[in-house]
Amino acid sequence: MxxxxxxxxxxxxxxxxxxxxxxxxxxxxxxxxxxxxxxxxxxxxxxxxxxxxxxxxxxxxxxxxxxxxxxxxxxxxxxxxxxxxxxxxxxxxxxxxxxxxxxxxxxxxxxxxxxxxxxxxxxxxxxxxxxxxxxxxxxxxxxxxxxxxxxxxxxxxxxxxxxxxxxxxxxxxxxxxxxxxxxxxxxxxxxxxxxxxxxxxxxxxxxxxxxxxxxxxxxxxxxxxxxxxxxxxxxxxxxxxxxxxxxxxxxxxxxxxxxxxxxxxxxxxxxxxxxxxxxxxxxxxxxxxxxxxxxxxxLPPAASEKVASAETAAPAEPVTFARVEEIVVSRCSMCHAQTPVWEGLPTAPRGVRLDTPEEIRRHAGLIRVQSVLSHAMPPGNITEITAEERRALAAWTADPAAVQ
Incomplete structure (x- = not known):
């Protein structure tokens, strides 16, 4: 309440x-x-x-x-x-x-x-x-x-x-x-x-x-x-x-x-x-x-990880949607879920849920803007998403249909 x-x-x-x-x-x-x-x-x-x-x-x-x-x-x-x-x-x-x-x-x-x-x-x-x-x-x-x-x-x-x-x-x-x-x-x-x-x-x-x-x-x-x-x-x-x-x-x-x-x-x-x-x-x-x-x-965001930007660097291994889902659920779904677990959030910010494969695919464009083209999400990198994980998201959001 x-x-x-x-x-x-x-x-x-x-x-x-x-x-x-x-x-x-x-x-x-x-x-x-x-x-x-x-x-x-x-x-x-x-x-x-x-x-x-x-x-x-x-x-x-x-x-x-x-x-x-x-x-x-x-x-x-x-x-x-x-x-x-x-x-x-x-x-x-x-x-x-x-x-x-x-x-x-x-x-x-x-x-x-x-x-x-x-x-x-x-x-x-x-x-x-x-x-x-x-x-x-x-x-x-x-x-x-x-x-x-x-x-x-x-x-x-x-x-x-x-x-x-x-x-x-x-x-x-x-x-x-x-x-x-x-x-x-x-x-x-x-x-x-x-x-x-x-x-x-x-x-x-x-x-x-x-x-x-x-x-x-x-x-x-x-x-x-x-x-x-x-x-x-x-x-x-x-x-x-x-x-x-x-x-x-x-x-x-x-x-x-x-x-x-x-x-x-x-x-x-x-x-x-x-x-x-x-x-x-x-x-x-x-x-x-x-x-x-x-x-x-x-222009690339400030590279807090001191590595090349997620937009331009290639991931270390081929990206699968299972890997993308694992990243998004572990780094984003504590807020972007039907019932957020982050203290003080009664609902998912802006109504964006990322706790199911369907919702993740539907919001590929937002994920690209928020976590690839910028490092706005997670806020302050509070869930410690890595540079390699951003590169995986970059590869997937560049062409979601090509990643199975």
Whole structure:
């Protein structure tokens, strides 16, 4: 019963996380679009930087943006913050329920670093805090006065963090950790910079003082960072379901390319919304980036056994299906069975059973992706599958019909 409860907690947290993320991303994209589409026209109120007319749901909307603040406080003021907070809180609880609780299965790879569960959790949580502090100090440094230099330095920092995490965690754990790190940075921008600065502006208006225009500029800078990081963080969060994304030894480089792809796509839409010349070249960059990560995913995984990859080396002896069945049952069926024996798994992951010859044959393609083209399975090689066994699986999955 306990396993069933945890499974439902996992599902409901994931559902909540997706709902809140949609709300946050939607409001973020909308306001960046609105800000870029504002136009200066005669007759605007004093202090207004532009206006925009929009139509939606059968009605017209007239939006006016003040560069600093209106002359007086409005009676009703809507704050956009809860979407961000709820996304991070639900995401962190999901991280605890799934990855921290199952760190030995999802985060630790003894071939990378033999960490105890508590050590992996401590490094992960500490990495989130350290990553935010480093980013915040970077924004407050002299580099923060130049958006382009700051973006370049931030990119280098994120790629360095990705490489560092791949030297500590499993490939899946490193990619998820990068998604959690960027998500933490984004929410901390809202909680520690954007909202506090907006409160200072409101307090100044209430007190009858002229608000400091730098407060709005700093908040806008962090908001744009969030906007450009949204697409990469979405990729990183879903990558844990796709071993070709995290199973290569160049997964940290895939993170770097995804950062470029996401920024390029957002730049296209931001430029269009602002009425600037359409940067069609961004789609070329994005297409080249996608091609690059597909190519990187085909390269052999890091050979933890210090031997040639299972994809290219030939098995030592002819492969029979009886041998394949023996490997899969002994290395995989403790989880992928009608009744898994692995603690905490009430059902086979993703409904994939590998406990009968029929099921093994039916899932030959998945076995190839998970255990040959990548070393995603078994997670962290927890059942100690050997290089020779991977080579046998490689020979069988290359042409299942030919192996009897």
């Amino acid at each position: 306990e396993s069933i409860v945890w499974e439902w907690i996992n599902l409901l947290l994931r559902w909540l996380h997706v709902i809140t993320a949609i709300a946050w991303i939607g409001s973020s994209f909308y306001f960046v679009h609105l800000d870029a589409s504002l136009r200066r026209r005669e007759g605007l109120p004093q202090g207004a930087g532009g206006e925009a007319w929009q139509i939606h749901g059968g009605g017209f909307y007239h939006m006016v943006k003040y560069l600093v603040a209106p002359a007086r406080m409005p009676e009703d003021l809507t704050w956009f913050k809860w979407e961000s907070y709820a996304t991070w809180i639900s995401g962190f609880f999901l991280l605890c329920v799934l990855y921290y609780r199952g760190a030995d299965l999802f985060m630790v790879d003894p071939a990378v670093m033999p960490l105890p569960r508590w050590g992996a959790v401590a490094i992960s949580a500490g990495g989130l805090a350290a990553g935010w502090l480093a980013y915040d100090l970077l924004c407050r440094s002299p580099l923060g006065r130049n958006d382009n230099l700051l973006a370049a330095a931030g990119f280098v920092g994120l790629v360095a963090a990705a490489y560092g995490f791949t030297q500590v965690f499993s490939g899946r754990g490193a990619m998820l950790q990068m998604g959690a790190l960027i998500g933490t940075m984004m929410t901390a921008n809202v909680f520690l910079v954007i909202i506090p600065n907006q409160r200072k502006v409101v307090d100044a208006l209430i007190a009858g003082r002229e608000p400091d225009p730098m407060l709005g500029k700093k908040a806008k800078q962090r908001s744009m960072h969030n906007n450009y990081l949204t697409l990469p963080v979405l990729f990183l969060m879903i990558s844990n379901h796709y071993p070709l994304a995290f199973g290569t030894r160049f997964n940290w480089l895939i993170v770097a390319v995804v950062l470029v792809i996401g920024a390029s796509v957002r730049h296209f839409f931001n430029s269009r919304h602002a009425g600037k010349p359409t940067p069609w070249w961004t789609w070329g960059v994005a297409a080249a980036g996608v091609a690059a990560i597909v190519w990187l995913s085909t």
